[in-house]
Amino acid sequence: xxxxxxxxxxxxxxxxxxxxxxxGVMKGRxxxxxxxxxxxxxTHAIPPQRAAEAGFWLARCFEYFPEGxxxxxxxxxxxxxxxxxxxxxxxxHALIAPDNGLLAPVVAxxxxxxxxxxxxxxxxxxxxxxxxxxxxxxxxxxxxxxxxASGRLAPSDLGERRxxxxxxxxxxxxxxxxxxxxxxxxxxxxxxxxxxxxxxNLITDIDSTRLAPLRDPHVTIGGRVVPCRRTYGxxxxxxLLALVNSFDALEIAVAQGSAAAELGVGRGxxxxxxxxxxxxERNPL
Amino acid sequence: xxxxxxxxxxxxxxxxxxxxxxxGVMKGRxxxxxxxxxxxxxTHAIPPQRAAEAGFWLARCFEYFPEGxxxxxxxxxxxxxxxxxxxxxxxxHALIAPDNGLLAPVVAxxxxxxxxxxxxxxxxxxxxxxxxxxxxxxxxxxxxxxxxASGRLAPSDLGERRxxxxxxxxxxxxxxxxxxxxxxxxxxxxxxxxxxxxxxNLITDIDSTRLAPLRDPHVTIGGRVVPCRRTYGxxxxxxLLALVNSFDALEIAVAQGSAAAELGVGRGxxxxxxxxxxxxERNPL
Amino acid sequence: xxxxxxxxxxxxxxxxxxxxxxxGVMKGRxxxxxxxxxxxxxTHAIPPQRAAEAGFWLARCFEYFPEGxxxxxxxxxxxxxxxxxxxxxxxxHALIAPDNGLLAPVVAxxxxxxxxxxxxxxxxxxxxxxxxxxxxxxxxxxxxxxxxASGRLAPSDLGERRxxxxxxxxxxxxxxxxxxxxxxxxxxxxxxxxxxxxxxNLITDIDSTRLAPLRDPHVTIGGRVVPCRRTYGxxxxxxLLALVNSFDALEIAVAQGSAAAELGVGRGxxxxxxxxxxxxERNPL
Numbered sequence: 002x003x004x005x006x007x008x009x010x011x012x013x014x015x016x017x018x019x020x021x022x023x024x025g026v027m028k029g030r031x032x033x034x035x036x037x038x039x040x041x042x043x044t045h046a047i048p049p050q051r052a053a054e055a056g057f058w059l060a061r062c063f064e065y066f067p068e069g070x071x072x073x074x075x076x077x078x079x080x081x082x083x084x085x086x087x088x089x090x091x092x093x094h095a096l097i098a099p100d101n102g103l104l105a106p107v108v109a110x111x112x113x114x115x116x117x118x119x120x121x122x123x124x125x126x127x128x129x130x131x132x133x134x135x136x137x138x139x140x141x142x143x144x145x146x147x148x149x150a151s152g153r154l155a156p157s158d159l160g161e162r163r164x165x166x167x168x169x170x171x172x173x174x175x176x177x178x179x180x181x182x183x184x185x186x187x188x189x190x191x192x193x194x195x196x197x198x199x200x201x202n203l204i205t206d207i208d209s210t211r212l213a214p215l216r217d218p219h220v221t222i223g224g225r226v227v228p229c230r231r232t233y234g235x236x237x238x239x240x241l242l243a244l245v246n247s248f249d250a251l252e253i254a255v256a257q258g259s260a261a262a263e264l265g266v267g268r269g270x271x272x273x274x275x276x277x278x279x280x281x282e283r284n285p286l
Numbered sequence: 287x288x289x290x291x292x293x294x295x296x297x298x299x300x301x302x303x304x305x306x307x308x309x310g311v312m313k314g315r316x317x318x319x320x321x322x323x324x325x326x327x328x329t330h331a332i333p334p335q336r337a338a339e340a341g342f343w344l345a346r347c348f349e350y351f352p353e354g355x356x357x358x359x360x361x362x363x364x365x366x367x368x369x370x371x372x373x374x375x376x377x378x379h380a381l382i383a384p385d386n387g388l389l390a391p392v393v394a395x396x397x398x399x400x401x402x403x404x405x406x407x408x409x410x411x412x413x414x415x416x417x418x419x420x421x422x423x424x425x426x427x428x429x430x431x432x433x434x435a436s437g438r439l440a441p442s443d444l445g446e447r448r449x450x451x452x453x454x455x456x457x458x459x460x461x462x463x464x465x466x467x468x469x470x471x472x473x474x475x476x477x478x479x480x481x482x483x484x485x486x487n488l489i490t491d492i493d494s495t496r497l498a499p500l501r502d503p504h505v506t507i508g509g510r511v512v513p514c515r516r517t518y519g520x521x522x523x524x525x526l527l528a529l530v531n532s533f534d535a536l537e538i539a540v541a542q543g544s545a546a547a548e549l550g551v552g553r554g555x556x557x558x559x560x561x562x563x564x565x566x567e568r569n570p571l
Numbered sequence: 572x573x574x575x576x577x578x579x580x581x582x583x584x585x586x587x588x589x590x591x592x593x594x595g596v597m598k599g600r601x602x603x604x605x606x607x608x609x610x611x612x613x614t615h616a617i618p619p620q621r622a623a624e625a626g627f628w629l630a631r632c633f634e635y636f637p638e639g640x641x642x643x644x645x646x647x648x649x650x651x652x653x654x655x656x657x658x659x660x661x662x663x664h665a666l667i668a669p670d671n672g673l674l675a676p677v678v679a680x681x682x683x684x685x686x687x688x689x690x691x692x693x694x695x696x697x698x699x700x701x702x703x704x705x706x707x708x709x710x711x712x713x714x715x716x717x718x719x720a721s722g723r724l725a726p727s728d729l730g731e732r733r734x735x736x737x738x739x740x741x742x743x744x745x746x747x748x749x750x751x752x753x754x755x756x757x758x759x760x761x762x763x764x765x766x767x768x769x770x771x772n773l774i775t776d777i778d779s780t781r782l783a784p785l786r787d788p789h790v791t792i793g794g795r796v797v798p799c800r801r802t803y804g805x806x807x808x809x810x811l812l813a814l815v816n817s818f819d820a821l822e823i824a825v826a827q828g829s830a831a832a833e834l835g836v837g838r839g840x841x842x843x844x845x846x847x848x849x850x851x852e853r854n855p856l
Contacts, residue, residue: 009321012314019615019616039321049769062310067314067317080802134802135803136816139817198305232419244420247418295599324602327594329592347595350596350599351602483588484588517704519652529704529705531706532709541648
């Protein structure tokens with residue numbers, strides 16, 4: 002079910018930014034072992050150390066890549082300590098990351114996934130030596146990803162199979178796909194802002210399935226009540242709106258503007274969605 | 287004349303930024319349909335919604351790519367509404383964008399171009415389903431670009447041929463190549479700042495052809511008079527200069543510094559170029 | 572020893588940023604001449620005009636790419652003047668840059684390197700015409716890199732061999748690999764901050780070889796005394812630490828934080844490393 006047949010594509014998700022040569026040298030290490038790799042940046046702008054945000058995006062994005070893609074995610078405050086590295090085979094994809102909970106949302110949204118822990122002996126067998134204490138992205142993740150993407154190594158070759166991740170999501174549950182129960186009729190749904198995109202849209206951990214039972218839903222955030230729309234173009238420029246975005250997450254936006262600037266809220270801000278009319282609970286935050 | 291023979295290269299121009307995984311998933315969708323695509327980022331830093339700026343750059347850049355390149359431009363405030371998507375075949379290239387005027391500068395600078403409107407039936411024929419209301423870059427532009435770049439689809443296969451774009455340039459004319467008449471001897475030339483580059487250089491909508499008749503031209507901008515040079519190295523560090531840049535547009539710069547910071551002006555700032563001496567009009571702005 | 576056999580990989584290092592289409596059109600020019608080039612961004616965030624910082628990174632990064640890589644570096648305040656362009660063949664790699672000292676750290680760390688100056692006649696022979704005065708990255712470096720990476724041109728075909736670079740490092744010596752002598756027992760080592768990475772880590776020009784003779788080394792920077800660790804995870808979150816980073820340079824960091832913000836220092840800040848105890852010299856800066 003989760004058989005992994007590599008297609009030669011590798012994606013990278015890190016908190017390294019693009020200012021420094023860190024991402025470039027990872028790619029150098031990948032093409033050194035697998036010259037025809039097609040490496041695609043998913044994002045390198047995860048806020049430093051926020052493994053949960055990397056997992057949030059990875060769980061929502063990995064299936065937009067061809068089956069057989071190797072996804073590398075390095076948000077790794079424990080680099081150089083004895084934290085493990087794990088590889089998950091799920092839905093025909095392979096994902097590799099530190100075992101710090103980053104991959105929990107991927108496991109949560111996959112009916113079946115196999116988890117393997119990278120063994121030190123695998124590194125020796127691959128000729129991976131001189132591993133630095135601070136840059137495993139270059140020294141371990143890149144060469145291992147190249148071996149997986151080239152098909153010379155299967156996820157199950159990396160090391161022992163594990164029953165689960167050593168850590169759940171690195172923060173309180175982020176409401177990954179399927180992680181929270183849907184609203185009951187008449188109920189409201191609570192969540193929070195997980196990330197803010199380039200446009201200042203506030204993306205929440207509330208997925209559309211949780212909203213389905215709500216009638217004429219409205220959103221309360223930052224002390225404001227926001228109506229739900231289907232798309233940005235249905236609101237007037239400058240107007241606040243909420244919508245289920247293209248990654249199936251509730252998002253608060255300003256048409257042709259920035260909701261983050263308009264509302265003055267950021268990551269972690271509480272969000273309430275309620276059926277209208279819900280007279281006693283309009284501004285409960 | 288504008289026959290399109292794909293070379294396998296796809297460029298991307300958006301206002302998505304690089305912080306989020308939006309550009310990455312577009313690339314995932316492209317390589318899913320066309321694994322050997324070579325995808326090149328032109329820019330993802332178009333200011334949000336400024337389709338005119340995307341068109342300004344695209345018209346000046348697309349011919350630096352090999353003939354047969356597919357150029358995808360997504361600056362799309364109308365996503366999810368009934369705005370059309372158009373594909374232009376011009377000078378051996380194919381360009382696809384929302385029909386919001388973004389491609390007007392490309393049409394303006396191409397002696398001959400064919401314009402086609404993407405038909406809904408084409409999407410069905412290509413198996414493009416589950417199109418979101420908010421992210422056509424991923425759900426429509428990426429797969430269609432892959433089909434064009436692979437050669438499985440020609441621009442003329444997308445839908446009906448159109449006589450012109452539904453919209454001209456999305457703002458007042460930006461003086462795209464050939465869009466404005468050259469100065470007459472003794473006249474001055476007026477324009478404005480279109481974009482500001484990474485160095486703080488102020489790039490205007492005034493092309494070199496308009497400047498040709500001027501004698502010893504000087505530029506007035508932000509209340510300052512700026513001399514014209516051939517290259518940055520001809521000015522002393524910190525000195526203001528104007529030059530015709532490598533995209534054939536008049537640019538105001540500070541040698542080894544930022545003209546935007548020095549002059550305190552931004553996009554839309556008026557620019558006057560005049561023959562020297564022009565005693566009564568030195569500081570007319 | 573420095574024979575160059577191209578592998579088809581090209582890296583790019585510039586101060587162009589990623590906001591504008593400058594890097595994209597360079598890639599267009601490369602794939603136009605060499606369609607199967609695999610182009611990897613090393614960094615485009617070198618501070619404007621700081622050729623020394625580009626050389627610092629390039630010298631520390633180029634060997635993480637496969638032998639046969641062509642490395643293009645364009646930090647070029649003298650573009651359009653009569654500054655030369657040089658190509659270095661070193662350790663199986665080819666590196667091409669303006670002759671402004673950018674490549675000095677690469678020469679300094681290579682036991683043997685061959686230096687060639689690009690001749691104007693080579694440009695004509697390659698059909699490189701219409702060279703702009705301001706964008707040699709697109710008009711010269713990109714097509715020449717494509718010719719080198721494709722193997723149609725060898726470094727020695729570019730022009731006359733040179734005995735050395737016209738300029739040393741563009742600022743005071745940056746302590747490139749091997750550039751400074753190691754400490755003597757009981758001595759301290761002085762250096763400075765060369766660059767600040769995405770995490771706010773302060774990266775210095777002090778390499779590990781210089782530190783080897785020091786006993787229980789401590790670092791003084793910004794009036795603070797900082798202990799040395801092996802990896803970030805050995806410090807408590809928020810704690811200052813110094814370590815030899817994965818590029819063999821001394822770095823001052825804050826665990827899960829920003830040393831630049833904590834210390835309020837930037838590029839050029841003096842750094843002292845001393846054997847503990849060294850009572851009379853603890854805060855000598």
